[in-house]
Amino acid sequence: MRTSPIFSALGATALTFGLIASPAPASADSPTDAPQGAPDRADTQSEALQRDLGLSSAEAKKLLANETKARKLERTARKAAGDAFGGAVYDQSSGKLTVSLTDASATEKVEAMGMRTRVVEHGEEQLDEVVDELNGAEDTAPAEVTGWYADLEDDSVVVTALPGETKAAKDLVADAGVDADTVRIEEASETPELYADIIGGLAYYIGNRSRCSVGFTATNSSGQHGFVTAGHCGNVGDRVTLGNGTGVFQYSRFPGDDMAFVRATSNLSPTNLVSMYNGSYREVRGSNEANVGASVCRSGSTTGWHCGTIEAKNQTVRYPQGTVYGMTRTTVCAEPGDSGGSYISGYQAQGVTSGGSGNCRGGPATTFFFPVNDILQQFNLDLYTG
Numbered sequence: 001m002r003t004s005p006i007f008s009a010l011g012a013t014a015l016t017f018g019l020i021a022s023p024a025p026a027s028a029d030s031p032t033d034a035p036q037g038a039p040d041r042a043d044t045q046s047e048a049l050q051r052d053l054g055l056s057s058a059e060a061k062k063l064l065a066n067e068t069k070a071r072k073l074e075r076t077a078r079k080a081a082g083d084a085f086g087g088a089v090y091d092q093s094s095g096k097l098t099v100s101l102t103d104a105s106a107t108e109k110v111e112a113m114g115m116r117t118r119v120v121e122h123g124e125e126q127l128d129e130v131v132d133e134l135n136g137a138e139d140t141a142p143a144e145v146t147g148w149y150a151d152l153e154d155d156s157v158v159v160t161a162l163p164g165e166t167k168a169a170k171d172l173v174a175d176a177g178v179d180a181d182t183v184r185i186e187e188a189s190e191t192p193e194l195y196a197d198i199i200g201g202l203a204y205y206i207g208n209r210s211r212c213s214v215g216f217t218a219t220n221s222s223g224q225h226g227f228v229t230a231g232h233c234g235n236v237g238d239r240v241t242l243g244n245g246t247g248v249f250q251y252s253r254f255p256g257d258d259m260a261f262v263r264a265t266s267n268l269s270p271t272n273l274v275s276m277y278n279g280s281y282r283e284v285r286g287s288n289e290a291n292v293g294a295s296v297c298r299s300g301s302t303t304g305w306h307c308g309t310i311e312a313k314n315q316t317v318r319y320p321q322g323t324v325y326g327m328t329r330t331t332v333c334a335e336p337g338d339s340g341g342s343y344i345s346g347y348q349a350q351g352v353t354s355g356g357s358g359n360c361r362g363g364p365a366t367t368f369f370f371p372v373n374d375i376l377q378q379f380n381l382d383l384y385t386g
Contacts (some may be wrong), residue, residue: 018285042305043278048297052332053092054306064346066095067294071348073097074291077115081106088121090293092309094174100124100152108210120155122182126311130157130178131314137176138323149315149329152292158312160188182217182312187368188355192317192368193336201299204242204262206234213300213341214242215352216284216372217270217384218261220250223235225270226263226266226385227373229340230352232321233260242268255322259352259375260340272386274342283347287372287383290345296330297345298353298367300338303360308332308367310345318370319355326374327354335366343369349383353377354376 030374041170042048074088077099087189098116101107102123106134110117129149134141134148144165151158156234157178161169171184198275201214212233217224217361226247234240238249245267252260273281276299290296290310308331315329327378330343334356343350349367358365376383 042201042276042343043280044071045282045297045305045307047275048276048305048307053295054074058277062095063092063295066090066347067290070291070294071288072096072245074099076113079140080109080113086120086155087124087127088291089153090291092293092295100155100179102126103200108307110358116375124152124324127152127155127157128135128314130182131316133178134159134176135316135325137172138318140175140341141172141318142168143318143320145172145318146191147315147317149312150314151184154184154188155200156184157182159183159185161185162191163187165191173365179292180331186188188357188366192319192355192366203301204229204240204247206238206240211335211337212339215340215342215354215375216274216349217272218376218381219384220261223265225268226250226261227381228352228372228381229260229262230254230354230370231258231260233340234262234356251277253378255319255324257374257378258324258327258350258370259378260382261375261379267269270384272384274299274344277301282344283386284342284344284349285347285385286340287376289371290348290350293373294345296343298330298332298338298341298343298369300341300353302335302337303333306333308365311366317355324354324368324370327368327370329352330369331365332367333358333360334367335359343372372373 024136042051046060053350059354066323070090078085084103084106087101088099092096099110104119107117144162146160148159159169166185173183203211205211215228216226231252234249236249236252240247246265247262250261250263272284295308296310312329315323315327338353341353349372351371356367
């Protein structure tokens with residue numbers, strides 16, 4: 001994280017989402033100007049989807065409804081297919097969920113529930129095993145390799161490397177002893193970087209130097225409230241300020257994971273809200289995991305409220321500062337300072353911003369979030385839903 005040369009200037013315009021003294025006051029929780037890097041204002045989640053995914057108002061509404069249905073269908077398909085379940089991918093254009101099966105005998109049962117199916121060679125479980133094998137070789141992986149993830153749509157594991165460094169990726173695959181037939185190598189345009197300094201959902205400060213982003217309000221096993229955020233933002237025991245309130249990092253893990261829980265210590269009230277940076281707020285009603293292919297939106301003080309698509313899960317990312325496993329890959333744009341902020345799909349919490357490449361000023365962007373359900377489980381937390 002970098003120190004902030006404009007701490008005092010930002011203190012009045014970038015406060016903390018979700019842990020404010022009264023629910024959603026525009027004067028206390030919203031910047032008076034659009035965040036830096038946010039070219040167009042979006043007053044609702046539907047408008048953000050229209051802006052960032054090129055949808056009409058009706059299309060955005062239909063997308064959200066279809067994705068809610070798809071989340072339920074995936075859970076049903078997992079039970080119906082049993083060991084033959086190989087993953088599921090949602091297609092935004094058709095509104096359909098395609099279920100991958102590793103055994104054709106399960107096709108009829110799943111299709112009878114109204115879902116598309118396809119038979120694949122590897123499937124989700126095998127691809128995740130390949131990711132685990134690559135994770136086991138991470139300590140000796142060349143710096144030119146920037147990460148790897150399970151691509152359910154292609155039924156392969158993608159290993160990403162810097163331009164011209166395909167051989168480094170092939171060497172890693174060979175050294176890890178994984179089946180090369182399951183791997184596809186892609187060249188990434190940039191090295192992923194951590195987003196620190198400037199907040200996501202809304203701002204909190206670590207000491208008087210750095211700032212990061214509130215993810216979602218949660219309570220610990222003792223019933224004390226606080227919020228989840230990115231682990232690279234602070235260490236256990238670090239003190240933070242949120243407006244006129246304070247907190248402390250009770251748990252923090254980075255690298256390996258990128259997750260933390262900040263326990264409130266004074267003057268902070270829990271809410272189930274995510275700031276959309278226009279005086280409006282998105283309610284958090286649960287943490288049902290969205291499908292690959294579904295839309296997802298992110299809140300951050302550098303770039304405001306932006307949306308994109310979930311590309312893959314179980315992504316390993318090799319930052320210069322350390323490797324993080326088990327993240328979700330998205331096309332949502334972000335910029336340095338959006339770290340720790342909330343990713344949400346519909347009304348369902350998805351994760352906290354970790355890092356990525358690209359920006360919100362044009363061109364492709366790739367960002368990663370650490371799944372919120374993993375944070376809740378590992379730290380024995382409960383998501384606050386009001």
